[in-house]
Amino acid sequence: MEPVTSATPTPDLRVRIGGLTLRNPVCTASGTFGYGREFASLVDLNRLGAIIVKGISLLPRPGNPPPRIFETACGMLNAIGLENVGVERFISEKLPWLRQVTTPVIVNILGDSIDDYARLAGRLATVEGISALEVNISCPNVKKGGVAFGTVPEMAAAVTTAVRQATALPVIVKLSPNVTDITVIARAVADAGADGLSLINTLLGMAIDVRTRRPRLANVVGGLSGPAIKPVALRMVWQVAKVVSIPVIGIGGITTSEDALEFLVAGATAIQVGTANFYQPTATEEIVDGLTAYLQERELTSIGQVIGSLQVD
Amino acid sequence: MSEFQEKSPVLTREQLTADVVRLTLHCPRIAAAAKPGQFVMVRAGETLDPLLRRPFSIHKVTAEGGLAVLFKVIGKGTRLLATAAPGSSLDVIGPLGRGFYPDKTGPHCLIGGGMGIAPLYFLAHQLLAAGSSHANPPVLLGAQTQAELMLLAQEFTELGYPVLTATDDGSLGHQGFVTDLLDALLTEVRQVYVCGPLPMMRTVAAKCRGAGVACQVSLETHMACGLGACLGCTFPASSGGYRHVCKDGPVFSAEEVAWSR
Numbered sequence: 001m002e003p004v005t006s007a008t009p010t011p012d013l014r015v016r017i018g019g020l021t022l023r024n025p026v027c028t029a030s031g032t033f034g035y036g037r038e039f040a041s042l043v044d045l046n047r048l049g050a051i052i053v054k055g056i057s058l059l060p061r062p063g064n065p066p067p068r069i070f071e072t073a074c075g076m077l078n079a080i081g082l083e084n085v086g087v088e089r090f091i092s093e094k095l096p097w098l099r100q101v102t103t104p105v106i107v108n109i110l111g112d113s114i115d116d117y118a119r120l121a122g123r124l125a126t127v128e129g130i131s132a133l134e135v136n137i138s139c140p141n142v143k144k145g146g147v148a149f150g151t152v153p154e155m156a157a158a159v160t161t162a163v164r165q166a167t168a169l170p171v172i173v174k175l176s177p178n179v180t181d182i183t184v185i186a187r188a189v190a191d192a193g194a195d196g197l198s199l200i201n202t203l204l205g206m207a208i209d210v211r212t213r214r215p216r217l218a219n220v221v222g223g224l225s226g227p228a229i230k231p232v233a234l235r236m237v238w239q240v241a242k243v244v245s246i247p248v249i250g251i252g253g254i255t256t257s258e259d260a261l262e263f264l265v266a267g268a269t270a271i272q273v274g275t276a277n278f279y280q281p282t283a284t285e286e287i288v289d290g291l292t293a294y295l296q297e298r299e300l301t302s303i304g305q306v307i308g309s310l311q312v313d
Numbered sequence: 314m315s316e317f318q319e320k321s322p323v324l325t326r327e328q329l330t331a332d333v334v335r336l337t338l339h340c341p342r343i344a345a346a347a348k349p350g351q352f353v354m355v356r357a358g359e360t361l362d363p364l365l366r367r368p369f370s371i372h373k374v375t376a377e378g379g380l381a382v383l384f385k386v387i388g389k390g391t392r393l394l395a396t397a398a399p400g401s402s403l404d405v406i407g408p409l410g411r412g413f414y415p416d417k418t419g420p421h422c423l424i425g426g427g428m429g430i431a432p433l434y435f436l437a438h439q440l441l442a443a444g445s446s447h448a449n450p451p452v453l454l455g456a457q458t459q460a461e462l463m464l465l466a467q468e469f470t471e472l473g474y475p476v477l478t479a480t481d482d483g484s485l486g487h488q489g490f491v492t493d494l495l496d497a498l499l500t501e502v503r504q505v506y507v508c509g510p511l512p513m514m515r516t517v518a519a520k521c522r523g524a525g526v527a528c529q530v531s532l533e534t535h536m537a538c539g540l541g542a543c544l545g546c547t548f549p550a551s552s553g554g555y556r557h558v559c560k561d562g563p564v565f566s567a568e569e570v571a572w573s574r
Binding site: 033034038041063071073074075076083227275277278282 | 315363543
């Protein structure tokens with residue numbers, strides 16, 4: 001008897017973002033996966049494409065008062081308020097454990113001013129164990145009256161330039177969907193030197209308790225995430241991927257490999273799993289398996305054959 | 314600390330009242346690791362609505378790998394879970410969080426209100442198994458009506474604990490708050506363990522502080538992950554800032570909670 005061997009070789013799932021090669025396109029979205037360790041007993045972290053950790057600011061932030069989250073139809077609202085341990089404690093307390101994981105670690109950074117972003121990027125530039133930066137530009141610019149960096153093309157570009165100049169690491173900029181035309185912001189950020197774009201961050205929303213006539217979140221408004229936003233995210237990824245030449249990372253309600261494939265077909269080079277980590281911690285691994293099976297069933301050898309393959313008549 | 318995700322067959326489904334259900338699930342790894350006061354996250358159904366898992370304190374565990382949760386139907390998730398039939402399976406993650414610190418140095422008092430009674434049964438069971446030899450004052454149990462309390466009170470009695478009850482409508486025991494029953498007992502105890510509605514726990518915490526008695530409270534909030542990742546389950550801490558119910562708790566010293574904020 002001949003040993004039974006697989007008819008199709010294992011397909012190549014590797015993708016590139018700037019100078020960084022990921023073993024597969026499946027990443028964890030910032031703010032939904034803690035600092036990785038929180039999921040270590042449920043998920044094989046070494047099977048992921050990249051771990052994008054909870055957003056880090058220069059100083060620790062306590063976050064917003066409760067209630068901070070509320071479930072909505074096929075989604076959830078959150079107003080966590082960017083609670084985090086700050087860059088120094090991240091480096092001393094969180095990063096050492098992550099260095100034993102073979103998966104690239106991408107650090108999400110956030111600030112109140114362009115100078116904050118530059119200082120964060122500079123501080124992280126030479127720290128061992130960081131493969132790239134993801135810049136959250138959905139935060140308010142304190143010096144410009146609290147307007148979110150990500151809603152004004154010039155401000156988004158200025159943040160990108162400042163981070164670009166402060167580090168040699170690949171720079172990914174995470175775009176807010178709460179804009180009239182996301183392609184304008186995307187182009188401004190790409191022209192300013194970003195190596196990749198990730199989109200979308202949460203959609204601004206709210207919910208009300210009609211018995212008390214009070215908002216469900218103490219912050220009144222919050223970010224909507226989960227499967228409810230997937231069609232919006234997919235549309236924006238498709239629009240942006242058409243107009244920029246840098247890789248796009250798709251985010252928004254991805255739970256299954258079919259969801260992930262939609263984003264890849266629409267033009268995303270990689271994807272991030274966010275809210276699904278909460279209700280299905282193994283979603284990322286299941287998506288990796290599902291992508292492999294999809295390619296094998298079609299006798300495709302590389303995920304590159306799927307990316308941007310949308311057929312429009 | 315390690316948590317597990319198990320596809321857990323429903324062993325039994327008990328309807329305690331029109332809207333209170335107890336499910337016993339077979340999740341041997343979670344049950345074996347569970348400590349009183351810890352909780353599990355249970356997926357309600359397999360569709361995306363309801364989306365998030367629901368947190369439940371661990372009510373009982375058995376040597377055969379059974380784990381019971383006790384809940385009232387209050388929304389979409391619990392309504393769906395209440396229909397889980399024996400033979401079907403639920404997706405369970407646990408055990409999660411930090412449970413009660415069992416103080417065996419003196420007499421203790423357990424106070425449960427409504428579904429907050431659930432984790433106290435597991436705790437009572439463990440305190441007895443650990444050979445807590447002190448003559449303990451009664452367990453205090455409160456609920457809206459007799460129907461909700463009958464079986465649970467009987468089970469504490471069968472464990473060997475005296476039980477005092479309070480109901481809103483006076484259908485069983487004292488009519489009024491279960492916290493009314495605490496005053497007479499405070500001089501006899503070293504440690505109070507309480508779980509129930511927030512106003513009830515606030516009252517118990519205040520009474521314990523007044524009497525110089527240690528008090529552990531088990532808090533409940535909305536939770537998205539239960540793993541310390543979403544940072545959604547915060548409450549204000551007495552030391553300033555916030556604590557997270559899922560990782561720092563759900564059991565806290567009453568002194569850690571900023572009750573007035």
